[in-house]
Amino acid sequence: MTEIPGTKQWKQHQSAFDRVRSIIAIVSEPKSADWVAEQAHLTENTTRDHLQRLVEMNVIQIIPGETATQYVSDPLYTRMQALRDLLDGHDRDDLNELRGDLQERVEEWQTEYDADSPSELRELAAHFDTAAETREIRRAANDWDIIEYRLHLVEDAIENYSDYAGSTPV
Template sequence: MSDEIDDDDDPNVPSMTRGERVRAAARTLRTPRTASWVAEETETTTKTARKYLDQLVEDNVLQKIERGGQTLYCVDQLMATYHEVATLQREHDREELADTLESIQARIAEWEAEYGVESPSELLASIADVNDPDEADARREIASEWEHLADRLPVVKAALKQYDWATDRDAIPV
Protein backbone atom coordinates (compact mmCIF):
# COMPACT_ATOMS: atom_id res chain seq x y z
CA MET A 1 0.00 0.00 0.00
CA SER A 2 1.29 3.45 -0.88
CA ASP A 3 2.26 5.68 2.03
CA GLU A 4 0.45 8.47 0.18
CA ILE A 5 -3.03 6.97 0.82
CA ASP A 6 -4.49 7.24 4.30
CA ASP A 7 -6.44 4.39 5.87
CA ASP A 8 -10.03 5.24 6.60
CA ASP A 9 -12.40 3.29 8.84
CA ASP A 10 -15.40 4.10 6.66
CA PRO A 11 -15.15 2.39 3.26
CA ASN A 12 -17.94 4.62 1.91
CA VAL A 13 -15.88 7.77 2.36
CA PRO A 14 -13.07 8.09 -0.17
CA SER A 15 -9.81 8.97 1.53
CA MET A 16 -7.70 11.88 0.38
CA THR A 17 -3.98 11.65 -0.04
CA ARG A 18 -1.80 13.93 2.06
CA GLY A 19 -1.13 16.01 -1.04
CA GLU A 20 -4.84 16.37 -1.78
CA ARG A 21 -5.50 17.46 1.81
CA VAL A 22 -2.71 20.04 1.73
CA ARG A 23 -3.79 21.39 -1.69
CA ALA A 24 -7.44 21.61 -0.60
CA ALA A 25 -6.54 23.44 2.61
CA ALA A 26 -4.08 25.72 0.82
CA ARG A 27 -6.71 26.98 -1.60
CA THR A 28 -8.64 28.42 1.36
CA LEU A 29 -5.72 30.35 2.92
CA ARG A 30 -6.93 33.94 3.05
CA THR A 31 -4.65 34.71 5.99
CA PRO A 32 -0.95 33.92 5.59
CA ARG A 33 -0.08 30.68 7.42
CA THR A 34 3.05 28.64 8.05
CA ALA A 35 3.68 25.18 6.65
CA SER A 36 3.50 23.82 10.20
CA TRP A 37 0.02 25.33 10.62
CA VAL A 38 -1.11 23.72 7.36
CA ALA A 39 0.50 20.44 8.43
CA GLU A 40 -1.44 20.45 11.69
CA GLU A 41 -4.71 21.25 9.91
CA THR A 42 -4.19 18.48 7.36
CA GLU A 43 -2.62 15.90 9.68
CA THR A 44 0.62 15.74 7.70
CA THR A 45 4.23 16.50 8.51
CA THR A 46 5.61 19.99 8.06
CA LYS A 47 7.98 18.64 5.41
CA THR A 48 5.08 17.18 3.42
CA ALA A 49 3.01 20.36 3.76
CA ARG A 50 5.94 22.52 2.66
CA LYS A 51 6.51 20.29 -0.39
CA TYR A 52 2.94 20.71 -1.66
CA LEU A 53 2.72 24.38 -0.65
CA ASP A 54 5.90 25.13 -2.63
CA GLN A 55 4.41 23.32 -5.64
CA LEU A 56 1.36 25.57 -5.39
CA VAL A 57 3.64 28.61 -5.25
CA GLU A 58 5.34 27.42 -8.46
CA ASP A 59 1.88 26.98 -10.03
CA ASN A 60 0.92 30.58 -9.07
CA VAL A 61 -1.88 29.42 -6.79
CA LEU A 62 -0.19 30.57 -3.57
CA GLN A 63 2.16 33.35 -2.63
CA LYS A 64 5.12 32.71 -0.36
CA ILE A 65 6.15 35.58 1.88
CA GLU A 66 8.81 36.03 4.54
CA ARG A 67 7.60 37.81 7.66
CA GLY A 68 9.27 37.98 11.04
CA GLY A 69 11.68 35.18 10.19
CA GLN A 70 8.83 32.89 9.14
CA THR A 71 7.81 31.62 5.72
CA LEU A 72 4.09 32.12 5.22
CA TYR A 73 1.75 30.97 2.46
CA CYS A 74 -1.54 32.46 1.29
CA VAL A 75 -3.74 32.45 -1.81
CA ASP A 76 -2.32 34.53 -4.66
CA GLN A 77 -5.25 36.94 -4.89
CA LEU A 78 -4.17 38.39 -8.23
CA MET A 79 -4.07 34.97 -9.88
CA ALA A 80 -7.32 33.95 -8.17
CA THR A 81 -8.96 37.10 -9.54
CA TYR A 82 -7.64 36.46 -13.06
CA HIS A 83 -9.02 32.95 -12.86
CA GLU A 84 -12.38 34.25 -11.66
CA VAL A 85 -12.54 36.80 -14.50
CA ALA A 86 -11.72 34.10 -17.06
CA THR A 87 -14.37 31.80 -15.59
CA LEU A 88 -17.00 34.55 -15.84
CA GLN A 89 -16.02 35.23 -19.45
CA ARG A 90 -16.22 31.56 -20.37
CA GLU A 91 -19.51 30.86 -18.60
CA HIS A 92 -21.44 34.04 -19.50
CA ASP A 93 -21.96 36.08 -22.60
CA ARG A 94 -21.50 39.85 -22.72
CA GLU A 95 -25.19 40.59 -22.13
CA GLU A 96 -25.32 38.35 -19.04
CA LEU A 97 -22.26 40.08 -17.61
CA ALA A 98 -23.78 43.50 -18.33
CA ASP A 99 -27.05 42.46 -16.66
CA THR A 100 -25.16 41.18 -13.63
CA LEU A 101 -23.17 44.41 -13.37
CA GLU A 102 -26.32 46.49 -13.66
CA SER A 103 -28.09 44.36 -11.05
CA ILE A 104 -25.24 44.68 -8.55
CA GLN A 105 -25.03 48.45 -9.02
CA ALA A 106 -28.81 48.85 -8.67
CA ARG A 107 -28.92 46.75 -5.51
CA ILE A 108 -26.15 48.78 -3.86
CA ALA A 109 -27.84 52.04 -4.91
CA GLU A 110 -31.11 50.83 -3.35
CA TRP A 111 -29.40 50.16 -0.01
CA GLU A 112 -27.62 53.52 -0.10
CA ALA A 113 -30.93 55.29 -0.68
CA GLU A 114 -32.98 53.18 1.74
CA TYR A 115 -30.58 53.49 4.67
CA GLY A 116 -28.92 56.83 3.83
CA VAL A 117 -25.43 55.30 4.00
CA GLU A 118 -22.57 54.91 1.54
CA SER A 119 -20.95 51.66 2.66
CA PRO A 120 -21.59 48.35 4.41
CA SER A 121 -19.60 49.57 7.43
CA GLU A 122 -21.84 52.65 7.71
CA LEU A 123 -24.87 50.36 7.58
CA LEU A 124 -23.42 48.24 10.39
CA ALA A 125 -22.74 51.36 12.42
CA SER A 126 -26.38 52.39 11.99
CA ILE A 127 -27.43 49.36 14.04
CA ALA A 128 -26.60 51.42 17.14
CA ASP A 129 -29.58 53.64 16.28
CA VAL A 130 -32.03 50.74 15.89
CA ASN A 131 -34.11 49.35 18.78
CA ASP A 132 -35.74 46.48 16.90
CA PRO A 133 -33.62 43.29 17.00
CA ASP A 134 -35.15 42.05 13.74
CA GLU A 135 -34.19 45.29 12.01
CA ALA A 136 -30.66 45.03 13.42
CA ASP A 137 -30.39 41.46 12.09
CA ALA A 138 -31.70 42.56 8.69
CA ARG A 139 -29.08 45.33 8.53
CA ARG A 140 -26.31 42.88 9.44
CA GLU A 141 -27.46 40.53 6.69
CA ILE A 142 -27.67 43.34 4.13
CA ALA A 143 -24.22 44.65 5.14
CA SER A 144 -22.78 41.18 4.59
CA GLU A 145 -24.42 40.84 1.17
CA TRP A 146 -23.34 44.39 0.28
CA GLU A 147 -19.70 43.56 1.14
CA HIS A 148 -19.93 40.47 -1.07
CA LEU A 149 -21.41 42.42 -3.98
CA ALA A 150 -18.85 45.22 -3.55
CA ASP A 151 -16.11 42.58 -3.87
CA ARG A 152 -17.76 41.09 -6.97
CA LEU A 153 -18.29 44.43 -8.70
CA PRO A 154 -14.70 45.02 -9.92
CA VAL A 155 -14.39 41.37 -11.01
CA VAL A 156 -17.55 41.55 -13.11
CA LYS A 157 -16.44 44.94 -14.50
CA ALA A 158 -13.08 43.47 -15.52
CA ALA A 159 -14.74 40.46 -17.14
CA LEU A 160 -17.03 42.72 -19.15
CA LYS A 161 -14.37 45.28 -20.06
CA GLN A 162 -11.96 42.68 -21.40
CA TYR A 163 -14.61 40.36 -22.84
CA ASP A 164 -13.69 40.72 -26.53
CA TRP A 165 -9.95 40.55 -25.88
CA ALA A 166 -10.34 37.42 -23.74
CA THR A 167 -12.76 35.59 -26.02
CA ASP A 168 -10.47 36.23 -29.01
CA ARG A 169 -7.57 34.65 -27.15
CA ASP A 170 -9.67 31.83 -25.71
CA ALA A 171 -10.82 30.61 -29.12
CA ILE A 172 -9.53 27.20 -30.11
CA PRO A 173 -7.68 27.40 -33.43
CA VAL A 174 -9.18 25.27 -36.17
Protein backbone atom coordinates in the same frame (compact mmCIF):
# COMPACT_ATOMS: atom_id res chain seq x y z
CA MET B 1 -9.11 12.48 17.27
CA THR B 2 -12.29 11.56 15.40
CA GLU B 3 -12.01 11.65 11.63
CA ILE B 4 -14.55 13.82 9.81
CA PRO B 5 -16.88 11.81 7.55
CA GLY B 6 -15.61 11.77 3.97
CA THR B 7 -11.96 12.32 4.92
CA LYS B 8 -10.92 8.80 3.94
CA GLN B 9 -12.50 9.19 0.48
CA TRP B 10 -10.99 12.67 0.09
CA LYS B 11 -7.52 11.27 0.85
CA GLN B 12 -8.07 8.37 -1.57
CA HIS B 13 -9.31 10.49 -4.46
CA GLN B 14 -7.23 13.67 -4.14
CA SER B 15 -3.48 13.94 -4.44
CA ALA B 16 -1.56 15.45 -1.55
CA PHE B 17 -0.84 18.52 -3.71
CA ASP B 18 -4.54 18.98 -4.54
CA ARG B 19 -5.48 18.69 -0.87
CA VAL B 20 -2.97 21.39 0.10
CA ARG B 21 -4.13 23.62 -2.77
CA SER B 22 -7.80 23.19 -1.85
CA ILE B 23 -7.19 23.97 1.82
CA ILE B 24 -5.14 27.11 1.22
CA ALA B 25 -7.59 28.32 -1.44
CA ILE B 26 -10.48 28.58 1.03
CA VAL B 27 -8.79 30.35 3.94
CA SER B 28 -9.30 34.07 4.35
CA GLU B 29 -6.45 34.59 6.81
CA PRO B 30 -2.80 33.51 6.47
CA LYS B 31 -2.13 30.04 7.86
CA SER B 32 1.02 28.18 8.89
CA ALA B 33 2.30 25.05 7.17
CA ASP B 34 1.52 22.95 10.25
CA TRP B 35 -2.10 24.16 10.23
CA VAL B 36 -2.43 23.35 6.50
CA ALA B 37 -0.77 19.96 7.08
CA GLU B 38 -3.28 19.08 9.78
CA GLN B 39 -6.23 20.12 7.61
CA ALA B 40 -4.89 18.25 4.55
CA HIS B 41 -3.99 15.15 6.62
CA LEU B 42 -0.32 15.28 5.57
CA THR B 43 3.07 15.55 7.19
CA GLU B 44 4.44 19.04 7.65
CA ASN B 45 7.42 18.37 5.34
CA THR B 46 5.17 17.18 2.51
CA THR B 47 2.91 20.16 3.04
CA ARG B 48 5.84 22.60 2.99
CA ASP B 49 7.03 21.12 -0.33
CA HIS B 50 3.60 21.60 -1.87
CA LEU B 51 3.22 25.09 -0.42
CA GLN B 52 6.59 26.05 -1.91
CA ARG B 53 5.45 24.74 -5.30
CA LEU B 54 2.27 26.84 -5.03
CA VAL B 55 4.39 29.89 -4.18
CA GLU B 56 6.54 29.27 -7.26
CA MET B 57 3.37 28.98 -9.36
CA ASN B 58 2.16 32.37 -7.98
CA VAL B 59 -0.96 30.74 -6.55
CA ILE B 60 -0.16 31.68 -2.94
CA GLN B 61 2.02 34.18 -1.13
CA ILE B 62 4.34 33.85 1.84
CA ILE B 63 3.58 36.09 4.79
CA PRO B 64 6.40 36.21 7.34
CA GLY B 65 4.90 35.57 10.78
CA GLU B 66 6.15 36.26 14.27
CA THR B 67 6.49 32.58 15.10
CA ALA B 68 6.08 30.80 11.74
CA THR B 69 5.89 31.50 8.04
CA GLN B 70 2.29 31.85 6.94
CA TYR B 71 0.65 31.27 3.57
CA VAL B 72 -2.34 32.88 1.90
CA SER B 73 -3.91 32.89 -1.56
CA ASP B 74 -2.38 35.39 -3.97
CA PRO B 75 -5.07 38.04 -4.58
CA LEU B 76 -4.06 38.49 -8.22
CA TYR B 77 -4.28 34.75 -8.89
CA THR B 78 -7.64 34.61 -7.12
CA ARG B 79 -8.94 37.54 -9.18
CA MET B 80 -7.77 36.00 -12.46
CA GLN B 81 -9.42 32.68 -11.56
CA ALA B 82 -12.67 34.49 -10.75
CA LEU B 83 -12.50 36.33 -14.09
CA ARG B 84 -11.86 33.05 -15.89
CA ASP B 85 -14.88 31.48 -14.19
CA LEU B 86 -17.05 34.43 -15.22
CA LEU B 87 -15.90 34.25 -18.83
CA ASP B 88 -16.29 30.48 -19.00
CA GLY B 89 -19.90 30.73 -17.90
CA HIS B 90 -21.12 33.97 -19.49
CA ASP B 91 -21.14 35.74 -22.83
CA ARG B 92 -21.09 39.55 -23.03
CA ASP B 93 -24.91 39.82 -22.81
CA ASP B 94 -24.96 37.58 -19.73
CA LEU B 95 -22.27 39.72 -18.12
CA ASN B 96 -24.23 42.92 -18.79
CA GLU B 97 -27.34 41.35 -17.28
CA LEU B 98 -25.35 40.20 -14.25
CA ARG B 99 -23.91 43.70 -13.85
CA GLY B 100 -27.44 45.12 -13.83
CA ASP B 101 -28.55 42.61 -11.20
CA LEU B 102 -25.57 43.43 -8.98
CA GLN B 103 -26.04 47.18 -9.40
CA GLU B 104 -29.71 46.78 -8.52
CA ARG B 105 -28.82 45.00 -5.28
CA VAL B 106 -26.37 47.76 -4.29
CA GLU B 107 -29.02 50.39 -5.02
CA GLU B 108 -31.49 48.48 -2.80
CA TRP B 109 -29.04 48.61 0.13
CA GLN B 110 -28.34 52.29 -0.48
CA THR B 111 -32.07 53.05 -0.35
CA GLU B 112 -32.96 50.66 2.47
CA TYR B 113 -30.19 51.82 4.79
CA ASP B 114 -29.59 55.36 3.48
CA ALA B 115 -25.89 54.54 3.16
CA ASP B 116 -23.48 54.95 0.26
CA SER B 117 -21.01 52.19 1.10
CA PRO B 118 -20.53 49.07 3.21
CA SER B 119 -18.22 50.96 5.57
CA GLU B 120 -20.86 53.64 6.11
CA LEU B 121 -23.38 50.89 6.81
CA ARG B 122 -21.03 49.37 9.41
CA GLU B 123 -20.82 52.75 11.14
CA LEU B 124 -24.62 52.85 11.25
CA ALA B 125 -24.69 49.37 12.84
CA ALA B 126 -23.21 50.82 16.03
CA HIS B 127 -26.34 52.92 16.56
CA PHE B 128 -28.95 50.15 16.60
CA ASP B 129 -30.62 49.11 19.82
CA THR B 130 -30.53 45.33 19.62
CA ALA B 131 -27.86 42.77 18.91
CA ALA B 132 -30.07 41.20 16.23
CA GLU B 133 -30.37 44.52 14.37
CA THR B 134 -26.63 45.10 14.64
CA ARG B 135 -25.89 41.60 13.32
CA GLU B 136 -28.33 42.08 10.44
CA ILE B 137 -26.71 45.37 9.43
CA ARG B 138 -23.19 43.95 9.67
CA ARG B 139 -24.29 40.94 7.58
CA ALA B 140 -25.75 43.30 4.97
CA ALA B 141 -22.47 45.28 4.95
CA ASN B 142 -20.47 42.07 4.43
CA ASP B 143 -22.80 40.98 1.64
CA TRP B 144 -22.46 44.43 0.09
CA ASP B 145 -18.66 44.08 0.13
CA ILE B 146 -18.95 40.75 -1.70
CA ILE B 147 -21.39 42.15 -4.26
CA GLU B 148 -19.14 45.15 -4.90
CA TYR B 149 -16.14 42.88 -5.45
CA ARG B 150 -18.19 40.73 -7.83
CA LEU B 151 -19.45 43.87 -9.60
CA HIS B 152 -15.87 45.05 -10.17
CA LEU B 153 -14.99 41.64 -11.60
CA VAL B 154 -17.98 41.70 -13.94
CA GLU B 155 -17.15 45.23 -15.07
CA ASP B 156 -13.54 44.18 -15.74
CA ALA B 157 -14.78 41.17 -17.72
CA ILE B 158 -17.11 43.38 -19.79
CA GLU B 159 -14.52 46.10 -20.37
CA ASN B 160 -11.88 43.59 -21.49
CA TYR B 161 -14.21 40.99 -22.98
CA SER B 162 -12.57 40.95 -26.41
CA ASP B 163 -9.11 40.43 -24.93
CA TYR B 164 -10.10 38.01 -22.19
CA ALA B 165 -12.66 35.97 -24.11
CA GLY B 166 -10.17 35.49 -26.93
CA SER B 167 -8.02 33.52 -24.50
CA THR B 168 -10.90 31.51 -23.07
CA PRO B 169 -10.94 27.86 -24.20
CA VAL B 170 -14.08 26.92 -26.13
